[in-house]
Amino acid sequence: MIASTIQLLLLALCAGFARAVPTIEIKGSDFINSATGDRFQLLGVAYQPGGSSGFDPASGLDPLSDGDVCLRDAALMQRLGVNAIRVYNLDPDLNHDMCASIFNAVGIYMLIDVNSPLVGQSIDRGAPWTTYDSSYLNRTFAVVEAFKNYPNTLLFFAGNEVINDDPSGKIVPPYMRAVTRDLKNYIKNHATRTIPVGYSAADVRDILLDTWNYLQCTTTGDDSDMSRVDLFALNSYSWCGDSSFTTSGYDKLVANFSSTSVPVFFSEYGCNVPAPRVFTEVPVLYGPQMTPVLSGGMVYEYSEEASDYGLVNLNSNGSAQCLPDYDTLQKQFASLNVTALQGLPAQNTSIKPPTCSESIITGSSFNSNFTIPDVPPGAQALIDKGISPAPVGKLVSVTNTKVTQVVQASNGQVIHGLSITPLANDESNTPRPQSLVSSSSSSSSPTSTTSSATAAATTNSKKSAAAGVQRNWGSLAIAGIAAVSWFSLV
Numbered sequence: 001m002i003a004s005t006i007q008l009l010l011l012a013l014c015a016g017f018a019r020a021v022p023t024i025e026i027k028g029s030d031f032i033n034s035a036t037g038d039r040f041q042l043l044g045v046a047y048q049p050g051g052s053s054g055f056d057p058a059s060g061l062d063p064l065s066d067g068d069v070c071l072r073d074a075a076l077m078q079r080l081g082v083n084a085i086r087v088y089n090l091d092p093d094l095n096h097d098m099c100a101s102i103f104n105a106v107g108i109y110m111l112i113d114v115n116s117p118l119v120g121q122s123i124d125r126g127a128p129w130t131t132y133d134s135s136y137l138n139r140t141f142a143v144v145e146a147f148k149n150y151p152n153t154l155l156f157f158a159g160n161e162v163i164n165d166d167p168s169g170k171i172v173p174p175y176m177r178a179v180t181r182d183l184k185n186y187i188k189n190h191a192t193r194t195i196p197v198g199y200s201a202a203d204v205r206d207i208l209l210d211t212w213n214y215l216q217c218t219t220t221g222d223d224s225d226m227s228r229v230d231l232f233a234l235n236s237y238s239w240c241g242d243s244s245f246t247t248s249g250y251d252k253l254v255a256n257f258s259s260t261s262v263p264v265f266f267s268e269y270g271c272n273v274p275a276p277r278v279f280t281e282v283p284v285l286y287g288p289q290m291t292p293v294l295s296g297g298m299v300y301e302y303s304e305e306a307s308d309y310g311l312v313n314l315n316s317n318g319s320a321q322c323l324p325d326y327d328t329l330q331k332q333f334a335s336l337n338v339t340a341l342q343g344l345p346a347q348n349t350s351i352k353p354p355t356c357s358e359s360i361i362t363g364s365s366f367n368s369n370f371t372i373p374d375v376p377p378g379a380q381a382l383i384d385k386g387i388s389p390a391p392v393g394k395l396v397s398v399t400n401t402k403v404t405q406v407v408q409a410s411n412g413q414v415i416h417g418l419s420i421t422p423l424a425n426d427e428s429n430t431p432r433p434q435s436l437v438s439s440s441s442s443s444s445s446p447t448s449t450t451s452s453a454t455a456a457a458t459t460n461s462k463k464s465a466a467a468g469v470q471r472n473w474g475s476l477a478i479a480g481i482a483a484v485s486w487f488s489l490v
Contacts, residue, residue: 020105021152022426026196026230027349029260031295035426039344041286042265042296043333043431044084044111045077049303049314052117055089062091064110067098072320072403073302074102075420076312080326081333081431084109084154086267086298089116092142097396100150105398105422107429109154111267111298112147113200114140114183123159125168128175134378138387140179141186146391148191155231156195157267158183161202166365169207173214174372180215181227182375182383188226190386198231200267208234209256210366216262217356219370223261227372228353232260233267235300239281240271245289248281254293261353266297272309277325282332286341292348299329321408322415333431342430398422 022035031040048054049063064070064087077085085108090096103110115122121139124131140158147153158179163172176199183197201211212232218225239248257264266285270277284290285297304310304323311326354360356370375383403418423429 020107020423020425021109021428023151023193024109024154025194026263027346028351029263029293029348030346031231031263032346032349033342033428036343037346038342039346040295041291041341042084042109042298043082043286043336043338044086044109044296044298045080045082045311046088046268046298046301047073047085047303048088048301049073051305051307052089055091055116055118057091057093057118060094062089062094062096063087064090064096064099065094067102068318068404070099070102071400071420072318072405072407072418073312074106074108075403075418076320076322076326076407077108077302078106078420078429080311080330081338081429082299083107083429084111084298085302086111086113086157088113088160090143090146092139092146092391096146096150096393098398100147100152100393101395101398102420104150104152104395106420107423107427109152109428110147110150111155111157112143112153113157113160114143115157115159123162123172123175123179125162125164125172128162128172129373132175132178132373133376134382137179137182137376137379138382140183141382141387142391144183144186144195145190145387146393148187148195149393150395153195156183156187156197157200157233158197158229160200160267161235163207163211164202164204166207166363169210169363169366171367173211173367174369176215177227177370178372178375180229181372182379184226184230185383186386189383196230198229198233198262201232201234203234203236203238207363207366210361210363212257212260212264213354213360214356214367214370216260216353217360217370218353219356221355223353225353229262231263231265233265235268236266236297237269237271239269239284241274242278242280245284250281250284250290254290257293259351260293261351263295264293265295268300269297270299270301270309272307275308277328279325279329279332282329283335286336286338291341291344319406319408321412322410324410327410330431334433336431338430342428 022033024040025032025034033040047063055062085103087110090112100110120131120136122131144156159176162176163169180197187195187197199215201208215229216232218228239250245251269281270279285294301309302311304313311323311329313321313323358368361368401419401422407415407418409415
């Protein structure tokens with residue numbers, strides 16, 4: 001009788017776990033946790049194993065198509081403390097359900113680029129009019145279809161560094177607004193929730209602010225203009241070594257973006273010269289000098305590639321080894337008062353966008369014409385009726401939580417018992433406090449930020465996180481979009 005009663009209670013508990021992450025909304029220049037109403041800060045990493053050159057649809061694989069690989073990497077990311085990944089190149093025709101479900105289970109959001117380096121799958125910055133057509137848009141809409149149903153899909157990037165010099169600044173901006181318009185209209189017509197669309201910019205100071213102003217301004221007098229971005233991000237590598245707020249130029253970025261009407265964050269950061277990296281920008285990026293304006297950032301990058309920015313070395317046999325930069329970044333993340341950081345009340349929710357006009361553009365060679373291209377022939381039907389066939393993504397059961405591949409710490413010792421710890425309803429991943437960072441040869445359960453925790457007092461966050469570590473959820477399974485905690489019954 002007692003066992004039956006407990007089972008019924010557990011079944012009732014299952015119904016309450018709708019998802020592991022609350023959806024993130026945008027109000028003014030803030031990301032908002034929909035469960036708490038508080039600001040949300042991105043603590044993320046770029047995730048593109050193999051780099052752009054490794055993207056090959058003919059292989060039948062992309063970064064989010066192999067569940068075993070994603071389980072391994074999600075376990076390491078959960079220990080690291082990240083709450084988001086940025087994925088650049090994806091094949092919308094592949095099945096991403098298991099990987100998306102794994103990252104959802106551990107409270108990690110996905111920032112998805114809709115373009116790829118393949119011909120016809122991105123805007124040509126030298127001649128954008130030659131690539132902006134219905135075939136290109138069909139492909140970007142397919143990415144939306146593939147990822148729109150995952151609750152941890154946080155946003156889509158319409159472009160990445162397409163505007164990167166004076167010549168591209170002269171001709172590309174109207175096309176980026178056009179692509180943004182088309183993506184937002186497609187999402188409006190075919191998704192069950194609003195998913196933001198933004199742009200990832202090159203940190204080229206001569207054109208950066210003009211790019212931001214051109215893309216965030218409105219032609220309608222308010223934020224109803226579907227061609228304006230919902231967010232603006234930049235790939236910034238100005239903090240190198242043990243720098244400072246002023247030496248790095250972060251102070252100028254904060255001053256320049258202080259009036260932003262959309263969220264601004266680093267879509268890439270983490271200069272790797274000199275090496276090894278010390279990541280002393282982390283406490284500044286998430287400190288009082290920057291959080292009033294910026295919404296966090298994404299460290300470049302998770303996997304070690306030819307450019308030597310990696311945190312983890314991935315081997316062809318499936319094994320992996322953490323690199324020293326992983327340990328350093330983990331310690332920097334763990335030093336943050338994340339409970340306080342994610343519990344800040346929203347404060348920039350009513351900032352109005354600037355009106356599109358020549359006066360907001362300062363560069364003589366930057367485009368100041370806000371008449372954007374019409375929807376290409378044949379593309380309006382796609383926007384109205386949807387693409388066909390359309391890929392369909394959905395969360396699935398994550399019953400396996402244990403990593404099977406050999407994973408080593410940076411000192412070469414095997415990390416035994418590495419696994420993911422699925423989180424309960426409305427939780428996102430968060431770093432552990434410094435005192436609880438595990439040694440390199442062991443693996444501890446990560447903590448999580450709950451809706452109640454983020455609403456708590458902003459002090460004593462280490463004590464709250466320690467309590468989270470001590471929770472034993474037992475062996476967890478996720479059915480559909482429910483995260484269930486099963487305890488052994490005697």
